[in-house]
Amino acid sequence: LxxxxxxxxxxxxxxxxxxxxxxxxxxxxxxxxxxxxxxxxxxxxxxxxxxxxxxxxxxxxxxxxxxxxxxxxxxxxxxxxxxxxxxxxxxxxxxxxxxxxxxxxxxxxxxxxxxxxxxxxxxxxxxxxxxxxxxxxxxxxxxxxxxxxxxxxxxxxxxxxxxxxxxxxxxxxxxxxxxxxxxxxxxxHTARWTSGATQLAPHMAAGQRSRIHAIGNYLDRGPYAMGGDHSTLNASAYHLGTDFDTWLIPAMRIIVDFGLDEPMIGLNSSGQSGNPASPHYADGIEAWLKAQYLSFPFKTGNLDKVYGTQRLLLTPAGK
Incomplete structure (x- = not known):
């Protein structure tokens, strides 16, 4: 808490x-x-x-x-x-x-x-x-x-x-x-998904800030119309008395229903990749906005249905 x-x-x-x-x-x-x-x-x-x-x-x-x-x-x-x-x-x-x-x-x-x-x-x-x-x-x-x-x-x-x-x-x-x-x-009341670079820009030198700002549309996503506020279960807090820009949302949602064959579903608020060029950089935003939860399977037979059949195998050097 x-x-x-x-x-x-x-x-x-x-x-x-x-x-x-x-x-x-x-x-x-x-x-x-x-x-x-x-x-x-x-x-x-x-x-x-x-x-x-x-x-x-x-x-x-x-x-x-x-x-x-x-x-x-x-x-x-x-x-x-x-x-x-x-x-x-x-x-x-x-x-x-x-x-x-x-x-x-x-x-x-x-x-x-x-x-x-x-x-x-x-x-x-x-x-x-x-x-x-x-x-x-x-x-x-x-x-x-x-x-x-x-x-x-x-x-x-x-x-x-x-x-x-x-x-x-x-x-x-x-x-x-x-x-x-x-x-x-x-x-x-809107929200923007901003990159780490954008968030650090105010603390950078003027030239660096300018370069980050120039690629802001490439790094960041939004604005998106938001409902709720700091007092709702679906929280989207803003600075009361200053502006209406969202500064805090639930970054991840998880539900576990042990009555289901696969009990766990969830989603996060942006994407799994940190590379803006990746299709998975921001593909979680629409799902987050529309409550399109994904299954997190535990049973071996269900893994391929969710994650596909491709695997990346990482092995320690010298092994």
Missing amino acids: SSSWYGPERYERLAELAGRGKHDTRSTIAMQYDQVTPFAAKLRAMFEAPGMAGPLRQAIDALPAAERSKAREALDRLLAFDGKLAADSANAALYGAFLHESARHIFLDELGPEDSPAWRALVQTANTSYSAQADHLLGREDSPFWNDQRTAQSEDKPAILARSLAAAVSLLETRLGNERSAWQWGKL
């Missing part, structure tokens, strides 16, 4: 699904690819809480007309959101945009600018342990971070939430257009 799953939502969803009765390979695959976040229901409960529902509506009503309309739309859609972060979902895009904007509206005035050590620490800490962003959304009504230091007046939680709701719609209109039917979570 790593510290990357500090939040309880993945466990909560797993417990919910596991508690529905007996499971087989099909239901286990569905669990591994599940993109429902329990955090959406918690957010909805916060919006509808007796001490929040009225003040939030009042804060929205106090916004300028253009922002007021956007905030009302965002709130209505988030209250109706089922929590499924599918890549093609418009409401999932709005949900992600709201989490992004609320993080920035709550903390950036105190901890910014974006390149400051304090802001970077907030974002990085949420990646591996305590999420102040989530903690403030679900509670912390008396936190000093609710006040916007850039204004003369004193703000409270409903005021910042109202601004964040409006800003979420503005973000989607800017990035994805005014047509709501064109909004999709996967257009914001």
